[in-house]
Amino acid sequence: MTAILEVKNLKTYFFTKKGVVKAVDDVSFHVNEKEILGIVGESGAGKSITGFSILKAIDPPGKIVDGQIIFRGEDLVPKSEEEMRHIRGNHISMVFQDPLTSLNPVFTIGYQLEEAIKVHNPNMPKSEVRERSIELLRSVGIPSPEKRLNNYPHQFSGGMRQRVVIAIALANNPDLVIADEPTTALDVTIQAQVLNLMRRLSQEKGSSIILITHDMGVVAQMADRIAVMYAGKMVEIGPTEEIVFNPKHPYTIGLIRSIPKLSGRTGKRLYQIPGIMPSLLNLPPGCAFAPRCFCKTDICEKETPEFEKVGENHYVRCFNYRRIADDRQSCKS
Numbered sequence: 001m002t003a004i005l006e007v008k009n010l011k012t013y014f015f016t017k018k019g020v021v022k023a024v025d026d027v028s029f030h031v032n033e034k035e036i037l038g039i040v041g042e043s044g045a046g047k048s049i050t051g052f053s054i055l056k057a058i059d060p061p062g063k064i065v066d067g068q069i070i071f072r073g074e075d076l077v078p079k080s081e082e083e084m085r086h087i088r089g090n091h092i093s094m095v096f097q098d099p100l101t102s103l104n105p106v107f108t109i110g111y112q113l114e115e116a117i118k119v120h121n122p123n124m125p126k127s128e129v130r131e132r133s134i135e136l137l138r139s140v141g142i143p144s145p146e147k148r149l150n151n152y153p154h155q156f157s158g159g160m161r162q163r164v165v166i167a168i169a170l171a172n173n174p175d176l177v178i179a180d181e182p183t184t185a186l187d188v189t190i191q192a193q194v195l196n197l198m199r200r201l202s203q204e205k206g207s208s209i210i211l212i213t214h215d216m217g218v219v220a221q222m223a224d225r226i227a228v229m230y231a232g233k234m235v236e237i238g239p240t241e242e243i244v245f246n247p248k249h250p251y252t253i254g255l256i257r258s259i260p261k262l263s264g265r266t267g268k269r270l271y272q273i274p275g276i277m278p279s280l281l282n283l284p285p286g287c288a289f290a291p292r293c294f295c296k297t298d299i300c301e302k303e304t305p306e307f308e309k310v311g312e313n314h315y316v317r318c319f320n321y322r323r324i325a326d327d328r329q330s331c332k333s
């Protein structure tokens with residue numbers, strides 16, 4: 001398997017008046033060709049900033065302070081804004097949570113689709129651009145696409161709008177789509193349709209996807225591999241089956257136990273990880289999850305654990321993962 005993206009020791013910090021927010025702190029991972037990598041974690045974990053960093057769409061006071069983002073063999077970090085503009089939309093595109101922020105309310109859907117195609121294909125004849133727009137709308141399941149091209153975003157339902165955004169994201173057959181909470185604003189049934197659509201299209205077009213979500217249930221269904229983020233760090237990464245059925249990090253274990261269906265505990269109250277994620281401003285030393293952890297020991301509050309290999313392509317950052325596996329009872333403090 002070839003990696004199309006390799007993120008190495010990425011650090012993206014925000015230099016605020018109150019201090020330095022380490023939103024992405026020494027994060028490393030890769031994405032293989034045609035693969036769906038899920039990035040999951042609670043609000044504020046650094047998922048979106050990781051996604052924006054890959055596109056180098058970080059504005060002051062934020063800055064990529066260290067690391068490499070190797071895309072198709074080239075490091076994006078030193079690239080100029082002009083070079084990045086060519087890469088965005090053409091090779092890497094992004095889908096956001098709220099389709100209304102990505103669609104312009106004053107232009108028709110057709111105009112916006114055609115613009116997206118034309119930006120990267122300036123010499124394509126008008127008729128071909130139009131045909132391609134119709135074909136794209138059809139491919140994302142919009143009925144009567146010829147007519148719908150003339151509609152404005154507000155004339156579409158939320159689910160339909162998100163389909164249009166996906167059509168735009170896929171317009172130029174990108175190598176990588178970064179989808180940030182693409183279905184969070186949608187009803188559960190529509191969510192499943194849109195997710196299945198994304199998976200089918202990415203397979204057809206051969207695009208890889210980074211699927212960012214706070215919902216472990218969504219990545220468990222969609223992703224080939226899952227990366228779990230907590231307080232700006234990746235704490236576990238591995239194949240989906242491993243993460244779901246053999247999670248090692250106490251945080252991952254908590255997230256899995258909180259999935260309604262997988263926990264199988266119908267009628268009982270769902271598990272909730274105690275406490276909240278700390279502010280990323282001036283984090284205390286040690287493992288950031290320690291204050292909420294059911295298995296913490298003295299070292300956890302003093303040192304930061306490194307990644308350890310725990311299985312095929314499966315890595316975890318935890319001092320006590322062995323203890324958890326050996327004797328869950330001994331962890332109860």
Ligand SMILES: Nc1ncnc2c1ncn2[C@@H]1O[C@H](COP(=O)(O)OP(=O)(O)OP(=O)(O)O)[C@@H](O)[C@H]1O
Nearest residue numbers: 014021023042043044045046047048049050214280
């Ligand atoms: N412009 C900014 N200035 C200062 N801090 C910021 C800025 N943007 C993001 N952050 C901080 O970076 C951290 C990571 O934010 P990020 O948006 O990546 O979280 P997330 O995991 O995507 O959360 P959510 O699930 O809520 O979208 C947060 O602590 C946030 O407060």
Ligand SMILES: [Mg+2]
Nearest residue numbers: 047048049180
């Ligand atoms: Mg986010």
